[in-house]
Amino acid sequence: xxxxxxxxxxxxxxxxxxxxxxxWAFPLTETVHIIAxxxxxxSLFVIDLRLMGAxxxxxxxxxxQKELHSYIDWSIVVILITGIMLFLxxxxxxxxxxxxxxxxxxxxxxxxxxxxxxxxALATEQPPRWxxxxxxxxxxxxxxxxxxxxxxxxx
Amino acid sequence: MGTTILGFCQWLQQLQWATxxxxxxxxxxxxxGTHLLGLAxxxxxxxxxxxxxxxxxxxxxxxxxxxxxxxxxxxxGAVLMFGTGILLFCSEAVKCYNSGWFRIKVVxxxxxxxxxxxxxxxxxxxxxxxxxxxxxxxxARMAGVLSMVFWAGVLLAGRWTAYNL
Numbered sequence: 612x613x614x615x616x617x618x619x620x621x622x623x624x625x626x627x628x629x630x631x632x633x634x635w636a637f638p639l640t641e642t643v644h645i646i647a648x649x650x651x652x653x654s655l656f657v658i659d660l661r662l663m664g665a666x667x668x669x670x671x672x673x674x675x676q677k678e679l680h681s682y683i684d685w686s687i688v689v690i691l692i693t694g695i696m697l698f699l700x701x702x703x704x705x706x707x708x709x710x711x712x713x714x715x716x717x718x719x720x721x722x723x724x725x726x727x728x729x730x731x732a733l734a735t736e737q738p739p740r741w742x743x744x745x746x747x748x749x750x751x752x753x754x755x756x757x758x759x760x761x762x763x764x765x766x
Numbered sequence: 767m768g769t770t771i772l773g774f775c776q777w778l779q780q781l782q783w784a785t786x787x788x789x790x791x792x793x794x795x796x797x798x799g800t801h802l803l804g805l806a807x808x809x810x811x812x813x814x815x816x817x818x819x820x821x822x823x824x825x826x827x828x829x830x831x832x833x834x835x836x837x838x839x840x841x842x843g844a845v846l847m848f849g850t851g852i853l854l855f856c857s858e859a860v861k862c863y864n865s866g867w868f869r870i871k872v873v874x875x876x877x878x879x880x881x882x883x884x885x886x887x888x889x890x891x892x893x894x895x896x897x898x899x900x901x902x903x904x905x906a907r908m909a910g911v912l913s914m915v916f917w918a919g920v921l922l923a924g925r926w927t928a929y930n931l
Contacts, residue, residue, distance in 0.1 A: 638929050642922045645802070649921065652803065653810025657836070667835045670827075678823045757803045765795040 618706040627699030640696050647689035648757065654679045654686070655753055662732060662746025672742065676733040687722070709766045714759035721752045775859035788857040801850040808843030809917055811836035819885075819910030825900035830893060862927065871923035878916035885909040 621627055630636045658675050661667050698705055705711040732738060732745035739745075778784060787793055817823035818832040855862055862868040889906055896902050902910075 638926060642925050645805075645925060646918050646921055649805045649809050650813065652806030653813050656806045656810040657814060657839070660839075668831060670835065682817075682823070754803055754806075758799055761799045761802055762795070 615703075615706055618702040621699050621702035624699050626696060627702065630696050630700035637697070637700060640693050640700075644690060644693040644697060647686040647693065650682055651686040651690060652753055652757065654683050655749060658733070659746035659750045662738065662749075663743045671736055672738050672746075673733050673736050676730075687725075705763070708763055710759050710762035714756060714763060717752065717756045717759055721749075721756050724749065724752055772860070772863055775863040778856050779859040781856070784856045784859075787853065794854075794857065797850050797853050801847065801854060804843060804846045804850060805921070808840050808847050811840035811843065812913065812917065815840075816910040816913045819902055820907045820914075821901035821910075828897045829902060829906075830897050861930075865927045865930070867923045867926040867929075871920055871927060874916050874919045874923060878913060878920065881909060881912050881916060 630640060657667075658672060658679065661670060661672050661675060728745055729749050732742045779788065787797070814824065814836045815833055818825075818827065818829055824832050885906070889909060892903075896906070901907070
């Protein structure tokens with residue numbers, strides 16, 4: 612089944628046309644996307660390093676999660692909104708971009724992982740024995756999303 | 767003066783390794799991608815300390831403790847960002863020279879550094895009095911908020927350098 616028509620339809624949405632047509636809309640949207648990404652990856656970076664065993668005095672991973680989960684959740688919301696705006700503005704291009712679909716698949720995996728396995732690893736004061744693996748996998752997954760996203764602009 | 771710097775930039779980017787970096791279809795994207803994702807490495811820990819200073823997170827932890835935990839990571843991240851950043855600059859020195867956004871980025875980086883230094887040398891000397899307070903005094907909160915604003919500006923100006931806006 613060819614779903615190119617869907618990408619074309621996305622291209623023709625008013626939001627897509629606005630982002631594409633306005634000189635400052637795309638750069639601004641992308642900058643907000645990157646700032647939110649830095650908040651997300653930065654927060655996950657410190658939590659996951661801790662899960663992996665980095666010494667951070669008496670900081671408990673589960674407590675770190677309590678401090679940061681609202682920043683993490685909100686940055687994900689902002690990343691998704693701005694990401695959809697960017698996509699709508701060049702959907703046909705995304706269709707034929709070799710990095711776009713891998714990125715979306717990785718992103719879906721990362722989101723599911725984050726709200727299931729990763730959350731479990733951070734649910735208890737005493738982290739489970741597999742917590743270091745959960746932290747490592749989280750970092751690998753999210754940085755792969757970032758790398759694939761950056762690759763969209765290069766391939 | 768201007769021509770001297772421009773001349774230096776021209777000389778820099780015609781060096782063989784700078785030229786091959788600029789023209790590489792693999793090395794340049796990899797270094798640029800590392801520079802982008804390295805933001806998490808330097809700014810994640812910076813953000814933790816800024817949030818503590820502005821009273822927005824880590825309120826149950828001493829300010830000095832949060833600093834001691836996270837500042838070393840941000841310094842390691844800074845090494846990564848400077849390393850990749852200088853490589854990128856060398857490969858596109860003339861473009862950077864001509865970019866107003868790149869100049870803004872450099873100024874903002876210096877301002878962010880001054881803000882951090884000012885805090886660590888001046889404000890921090892009164893630390894003992896408010897180390898355990900969930901909400902630090904206004905000048906400390908200001909340093910935390912300003913740091914976040916400056917760094918957001920660095921990100922914006924850095925991205926817009928690449929756009930040629």
